[in-house]
Amino acid sequence: MDKKIQACLLVVLFQISFSGAQTNSNDVAALNSIRLLWKNTPSNWEGSDPCGGGWVGITCNNSRVVSITLSSMGLKGQLSGDIQSLSELQALDLSYNKGLNGSLPVSIGSLTKLSNLILVGCSFSGPIPDTIGSLKQLAFLSLNSNSFTGEIPPSIGNLSKLYWLDLADNKLTGTIPVSNGSTPGLDMLIHTKHFHFGKNQLSGTIPPQLFSSEMILIHVLFDNNQLTGSIPPTLGLVKTLEVVRLDRNLLSGHVPSSLNNLTSVSELHLSNNTLTGPVPDLTGMDVLNYVDLSNNSFDATDIPQWFSTLESLTTLAMEYTQLKGQLPQAMFSAPQLQTVSLRNNRINGTLDIGLNFSNELELIDLQKNFISAFVERGGYSNQLLLQGNPVCEESGATAKYCTLPQKTTPPYSTNTISNCTPVLCPPDQKASPNCKCAYPYMGILYFRAPSFSDLGNSSYYVTLEKSLIASFQTYQLPVDSVSLSDPTKDSDNYLELDLEVFPSGSERFNQSVISKIGFMLSNQTFKPSKLFGPYFFIGSEYGAFAETSIQSESSKSVSLGVIIGAACGGFVLVLVLTLAGLYAFHQKRRAEKVIAQNKSFSSWDPSKSSSSIPQLKGARWFSYNELKKSTNNFSEANTIGSGGYGKVYKGTLPNGQLVAVKRAQQGSMQGGIEFKTEIELLSRVHHKNLVSLVGFCFDQDEQMLVYEYVPNGTLKETLSGKSGIRLDWTRRLRVALCSARGLAYLHDHADPPIIHRDIKSNNILLDERLNAKVADFGLSKSMGEEKDHLTTQVKGTMGYLDPEYYMSQQLTEKSDVYSFGVLLLELITAKKPIERGRYIVREMRITIDKTKDLYGLHELLDPAIGLGTSLKGFEKYVDLAMWCVEESGTDRPTMSEVVKEIESIMQIAGLNPNAESASTSATYGGTSGGHSRHPYGHESFDYSGGYPHAKVEPQ
Known part of the structure; x- marks a missing residue:
């Protein structure tokens, strides 16, 4: 009945034309169809005249809708196929609305005048429709940070005007399409400047045909995929390139000599592949700022001459690349050099960085080489890491260089350099850098290839802030100030910066301004300095006007009734009022249902407080x-x-x-x-x-x-043999890495941070590729304003519970780290944490003998791990697990450090940390006995009060 009533109302409404209406009736019908499918539409989306009524996010020209820009509105729902009726639409930006989901309608290909299609940071899924190739005017295609699946449509090759192509951070599979006879391909995009395909699941080779001398590409970002084969020599034909990221793939073979034709490249990332042959010769690439060739299988090579000739270099990373020989003084004198990371190589002889080293030099990491002596001249006072070299076996002046560095706090925040008098703001507001309380618009800037590695250099961020403010002023947006904070490098080597934008002249932004700010950032209108390189922004929903949006829902039907009542007479009036009455009755019933639902939620809390309703x-x-x-x-x-x-x-x-x-x-x-x-x-x-x-x-x-x-059950079932799946050493490493990454996300990227509190093998689930997923958040806690710890009732599971947390009742992220350490031990032993009165942590401590193979742990290990094979990195794994279960939380690593350690262990084992675990379930090496068990059964979701709260100590 609901849809029929709505349809009748719309038919009557659009057959009655107002003399003052400014919007084409087809466009009104399309927008109302979209509005009916969405929740949280802007508060002024009322009436039948979007153009004349100034609907937020809607731009018109001669009664036709030409632009829809609604970023960060909190929209929820799906994109209606009726959008095809907006035949004059030129720009569609729905970015940063995580509630928008479902697939893109095939009819989107009918919008032949569309030049900007920007859907960054939503939750769209399914295949990208092949009809995208019909949008011949398209210049910007930004679909990154969604959940699109399937292959890249070859029809995109038909978009001859395409400037920006960003499909990164999705779940795309298959090969990179190139033209073949009548079939188009991406090699036809000779006017495109940006190929951003990172963080997908693309496979196959990079086709040599993809690149040609006709192209004007400046960014080729293919990182974090499953691409195989060699780097095509044709890449060297695209001399306009400035950033190349091919890292974290499965590329092999020699690096083509044509690479050094790319004399405009400033960032070159080839790390974490299986490249072989000689180290590439980068002589002549004089504008190179950032070079990372780490974790490849190059031939043992003497220190290349180009180390000392690249004057623009800020960062040189070549870990695990079999470099040998003595480092020349000249390589440290490049004027902008900030980081030299050459650990785990065969560098030998005497280290002497001289007195002419760069004033910018912050870190020299030469751990695990064969350096036998160090000439300390007294001028260099920043980080120098020599642990694992013969020189560290000597006592004396080098001792301070032979210990691991202490963890540092985030190096920069705008508010630490303010010149105004600090103010105390209400709990739901924040102080701007100009010391004004307001509701900022927030999000994260991700830089995919910054040219620097010194994250503590505040001058970079001050420049970026000034650039942001200038852009906002250019577009006459009411922005008072911006705040950048917490610069960090994630596991994919992207630079992340928290951004807060504060309003001017008011304590909050209105919906129109938020949509314009979001569009400026999603549309790449803001151009940071070349120091930061290519970026994307993921905005948060702006909650300061959420109440207004909710109130608007109740006024829509009233406004609709008034318009129809004023426009109609006689029989039409009676008809409309009758239909409106039916519609209002139906809406009332829906509202009563929602109210009843909310009452049910509030009934969970004895106080009946609305705060207990889930947010x-x-x-x-x-x-x-x-x-x-x-x-x-x-x-x-x-x-x-x-x-x-x-x-x-x-x-x-x-x-x-x-x-x-x-x-x-x-x-x-x-x-x-x-x-x-x-x-x-x-x-x-x-x-x-x-x-x-x-x-x-x-x-x-x-x-x-x-x-x-999640089809393959819990880790507990697998380790116990119930699932029939066998985990060898490499698969256990991948399970450990996936679990650690999930926890690291909760600790470092959730806002506010989340502590899981119940990490155990029964709460680790395995998908169809045996990738691990952390489950069961029933006991989790948000840190909120508590930065260091949260005093709370002790909860957890016997054997995994952090003893320090139990004793102090002060919960920190390190409590999860302890539980994860127990999980790491369980993963290699397949034993319960407490079994027959024996505690696994204590058993490991008393059994470990570092003078023996596998630390003498043969009797404790699970035979299914593959004891007859080489367990590369095993000792490092055990060291990490025991580090996690240190008695004091301050002595344990963070989860981000755990992730890096496991990635390093996997590289020692010859594995790509970013590859999928298995291609199909058929490769798992076991059967389930005919009946598949599922991860959500048994105690893994038992909320009946059975969690043990007893003190846990090794016995």
């Missing part, structure tokens, strides 16, 4: 009937797990997506706090190594969570 960011609410249908009426055949909380069912949503539906026992409200916690936390964290929350149900006294379906 949702993207999780979908399902009705009971929807989930009943998806699980075949909760049939026993669909049951895939059970526990104290209830049962778990395999379900299939109408779009074909497989889900796991965790259903509480009928009528039971046990675990309500944990239920709400898991909804709130999982709905705002998104990472490939965290289990995704699809939605939840709180309807008809039912309490259900809906997760992505």
Whole structure:
């Protein structure tokens, strides 16, 4: 009935034309169709005249809609196929709306005048429609940071006016398409300047045909894929190139000599491949700032001469590249040099950096080489790391260079250099660099290839801030100031900077300004200095006007009724009022249903406070009937797990997506706090190594969570042999790395940071490729304003619980690190943390003998790990695990340090840390005995109060 009433209202509305209306009726119909599919539309999207009414984000020309820019609005829903009716549309920017999902409609190819299609940082999925190739006017195609799957459409090669092509950070597979007879390909894009394809799952070779001398490309970013074969010599034909990132792939063979034809390249990243042959000769590439050739299989090579001739060099990274010989003094004298990282090579002789070294030089990392002497002249006072060299076996002056460096705090924040008097702001506001309290617009700037490595150099960020302010002023946006903070390098070697934009003349931005700020950043209108290189921005939903948006929903039907009532008379008036009454009645029933739902949520808390209602960011609410249908009426055949909380069912949503539906026992409200916690936390964290929350149900006294379906069960089941899957040494390393990356995301990138509190093998799930995902957030805690620790009731699982946390009741990220250390030990022993009165941590401590092979741990290790094979990196792995379970939290590593250590161990084992674990389930080396178990069963989701709170100590 709902859709029929809406359709009738729209038909009557658009057949009645107003003399003052300024918007084409087809465009109005299309926008209203879109509006009906979306939640949280701008507050002034009312009436039947978007152009005349000044709808936020809508730009018109001669009554036709030519632009839709709605970034960071908190929009939720799918993109209607009716968008094809906006035939004059030239720009569509829906960036930074994580609630926008589903596939792109095929009809988008009808927008033949579209020049900008920008959907950065949404949740769109499915294949990129081949009809994209029909948008012949397209200049900007930015689909990065979504969940698109399938292959790159060859039809993109038809977009002869394309300037910017960004498909990075999706789930694209297949090969890079090139033209073949009548089939187009990306080699036809001779006017395109940007190829951004990083962080996908592209495979196959890089076709030599892809590059030609006709091209004017300046960025080729193919990092973090699964590309194989050699680097094509034709790359050297594109002499306009400035940034080349081919790192973190499976590339092999010699680096082509034509590479040094690229004399305009300033950033060159070829690390983490399996390249062979001689170290490439980069002589003549005089503008090179950043070179990273680490972790390849080059021939043993003497120190190349070009080390000393590249005057623009800021960063030289060549770890694990078999360099040998003595380092010349001249290589340290490049005037801009900041970092030299040459650890794990065969460098020998005497180290003498001389007295003419660069004033910018911050780090010289020569760990694990064969340097026998060091000439200390007294002029260099920054970091010099010589641990693992023969010179460190001597005592004396070099001792300070032979210990690991201490961790430093984030090196920069705008607010630390303010000149104004600090102010105390309300809890929901922040102080700007000009000491004014306001609601800033926030997000993260990601720089894919910065030309520097000294993250503590504040002059870079001051320059960037000034550039941002200048751009905002150019577009006459009411911006008072900007704040940049917490510069960090992630595991993909991207520079991340937190950005806050503060309003001018008011404490908050309006919706129109937010859409314009978002468009400026998503459309690459802002151009940072070349120091920072290519970037993208991921904005957060701006919550300062969220209340206004919600209130607007109730006014839409009123406004609609007034317009129709004023325009119609006689029979039409009666008809419209009748339909409007039916529509209002229906809306009232929907509102009552929502209110009842919220009352149910607030009933979890005895105070009935509205603050107990989950703060949702993207999780979908399902009705009971929807989930009943998806699980075949909760049939026993669909049951895939059970526990104290209830049962778990395999379900299939109408779009074909497989889900796991965790259903509480009928009528039971046990675990309500944990239920709400898991909804709130999982709905705002998104990472490939965290289990995704699809939605939840709180309807008809039912309490259900809906997760992505993870087919290969828990790590606990695999280690115990129940799943039939065998994990050898390399697969266990990958499980460890994936789990660590998920935890590191929670600690370092969630805002505020999240502490899991229940890391254990039963909460690590394995997908179809045996990649690990961290699950079960029922006990998790957000740090909020507590920067160092959170005093809270002790909860956790026996054997994994951090003893320091138990004793002090002060929860920190290091409590998760301890639990993860126990998990690392369980991963190689397949033993429960506490088994027959023996505690695994204590057993390892008393058994380790570093003078013996495998530290003398043969009797404790799981035979399925492959004891008859070479366990490369095993000792380093054990050292890491024992580091994680140090008694004092301050002595343990951070999870980001754990990630780097595991990546290093995998490289020692000859593995690519960024490759997938397995290609198909058939390669796992085991069977499940005919009945597949599922990760959501048993105690892994038991919220019935059975978590042990007892003190845990080694016995």
